Amino acid sequence: MKDLHTSLSSLQEKLDSFSFNELSVKQADALRGVLNNFKKLLVNRSNAQATSSSSQNTLQGKLITEANSEIKKPLHGILNNTEKLLKSNLTMEQEKIVKEIQATSNTILSVSEDLIGFTTNTTDSNLSIPIKFKNVVNDVLFLCNTLITNNELILNKEIDKSIPEKLIGDPSKLSQILLNIVGNSIQTTAKGQILVTAAVKENYTDNVIVEFNVNDTNGSISDDKVSQIFDIYSQDKSKLGLGLNVAKELVESLNGSIYVSNRESVGTTFTFTIPFKKPLKPVTAFNIANISGINVLVFEDNKLNQKLLEFKLDKWQCTSFVTDNYKDGLEVLENNIIDIILMDMRMPEKNGDEIAEIIRTHHNVRISNTPIIAVTADEEIQKSTEFNTSNFTNFLLKPYTSEELLNTLLEQLQKNASMETLTSNHINDHGETRKLNLTPVLNECMGDLSMLQELVKLFKNNALEFIGKAIVHIKNEDYEALKFATHKIKAGLKMMKTDALFESVLQMENAIKDDVDVKHLNFLYNCFINEFPLVEQQLDEELLRLAEEEL
Missing domain, CATH: 1.20.120 (Four Helix Bundle (Hemerythrin (Met), subunit A))
Structure with a gap:
């Protein structure tokens, strides 16, 4: 104060x-x-x-x-x-x-x-901005070095080269944490060394957890005092702001953890971990080239946003169809091959979730399988019970930058590429569903139509059983059970020559091998349940055709 x-x-x-x-x-x-x-x-x-x-x-x-x-x-x-x-x-x-x-x-x-x-003591005020990690740490340690007036004390640092140069985080809180902890060591260490290290503890696709250690040669802290070192009522008053207890509060507000280890008469080590997000890949000419030529349907009711989106997509050489009317949007889908839909969740007449449901249940499989990206300001939408989020293949949070929009579209295009085989298996060049042919299966049954009918009945029951179990396994995140279910049904799908269903299940199996992409998994599951009624109808028509031929 x-x-x-x-x-x-x-x-x-x-x-x-x-x-x-x-x-x-x-x-x-x-x-x-x-x-x-x-x-x-x-x-x-x-x-x-x-x-x-x-x-x-x-x-x-x-x-x-x-x-x-x-x-x-x-x-x-x-x-x-x-x-x-x-x-x-x-x-x-x-x-x-x-x-x-x-x-x-x-x-x-x-x-x-x-x-x-x-x-x-809230956590919702955390900044989440691009930072140059080493610059932030070096600046704080430079400031801390100016606090040392004792020639017998030195401050050294070791920053792991594997830490990404740029990260997403809160530079203000990181600076305050380091300043408080290193400053405390400077005040309490009479001579020797203070060593600050930073290294990658865990490395993931989208984020990295960095572990910091502040080791000093302050041997004056007794072992029985270590457990109270972060207690605001027990610790000695610090000249550095609010002290070590604030450092602990700040670390925990960033979803990190902190603890202290001590060797009496030897020294003290403060260890804390902080997660950082990795920045999106920058917009480059290569990225823009990859997105050039795609067709994007945009459902958006805000005129300013419509104009801006149209401008950006045009700059990236995409063909855009922008509307605030769901009927006009459906007409665009029926008359054009759309690669990606950007769906604002708050629309007039019908909200984005309702429009997505209409698209997902469309009789034309090409339309019903079109990827839909939900555009929303609700950070908790994926946990929301208000919307059926399984209808969406990705989510874009408002307000978003051009870089975030481009990377989201690129990410979706990569998923689209994996769906090309599936699409080609159930749609012909005119957008019509390919016809099943059970004649090869009848030949395997040695021409016995009643045997074929039994197989078809068993196939339908197995498919319905898979549909029921798969959604339960996905919701429970029981991916081992889901893997077993996909493995169990694949043979029947292959036998009945239902290539589109087989490809959906095969890609579901691949999606749970490494890092599970839940959004893509839900999309593939929806592909299966949307395709199955069409397959079921065609199976009945084929059985009728074969029966008539036998007569």
Whole structure:
């Protein structure tokens, strides 16, 4: 609180010393007024806390919440105005003051956010932005190095080269965690070395877990004190902000973990892990070339979004069909071969889920199998009970960047490629379902039609059993049982020459071999259940044809 008050006073002095020629009198007075009011609020609340220890936590929480709300807007206004001022004709002295105002304003914003994050102890304020990992770590350690005034203490680092250069994460929290932990070691270690290491602990397709170790030669911590080291009420008061307990809170807010190990008279090691997302592949000419020429149907009711999507798809040399009317969209599907559908979940007349259901149950298999990407602002949609998410092959969260849109389309095209064999097996060049021919199977039955009829009946029962069991296994994530079910039904599908059903099951089997792609698995399952009634009808027609031929 004292730091925040000092920063405000410093900012006010800089504002007072700066010429407001570039601002109106009203704007300048507004800036000064906001700062004065905020300072009064700080003083009043701080005094109230000092005289009422029983309500300290409540008052502090209220103060921080009000302070954060009241200070952020004017600070952003100050930063915006300083940006404008730097572009104008300033003297060297004025430019120096403006830059100092910027730096101080950013400091206040950072302190304010740290305070609100500690007070509310929430995790939904995490930033998720591209960061240059090594730069963030090096910058913090450079700052920590300036804190060392003892010639007998050195700070070293070892950063694993296998850590990706760019990651997605919260640089502010990462910096604060390192600053608090390394700063604590600097304060408590009289001589020797502090070694900071960072290495990949686990590496996945979309994310990486980085393990940090801060090892010092501070041997003054007794073994019985180690378990209390993160306790705000037990640890020694730290000169670094809110101390080690805040570092622990911040690590856990990032879905990480932290612990400390100690060898009395030897040293202490703080170990913590933090997960980071890997950035999407950048938009390149190669990526754009891969997407060129595809047909995209867009269901979107916002005129601005329609215009922007149309513009982007045109730039990528795609053919786009944009509509806010589900009937017009279905007409487009019937008259054009569409590669991908972008479906906004909130549409007039019928919502995106209802339109997707109409598409999935369409009598034309080419249409019913068209990949549909749900476009939504609901981050929890995949867990939602409001929508039938199995109708969608992928999800694109709003607001999204051009890079995210392009990569989502490319990802879907890769899945489309795996479906080409399936499509060619059940659709002819005119978009009609291919006809089954049971004559080869009848020959295997040595011309016995009644035997063929028994096989067809058994086949239908096995297929229905598979449909029932497969959906249960998918929902329960029991992929071993699903694998067994696919293996069990494949022979019958092959025997009956139902190539499209066989390909669906084969791809389901492949989808659960390595990393399970649940969205694609649901899509393949829907392909099977949409195809089966058509196959069932054709089997009956074939049996009737063969019976008539026998007569």
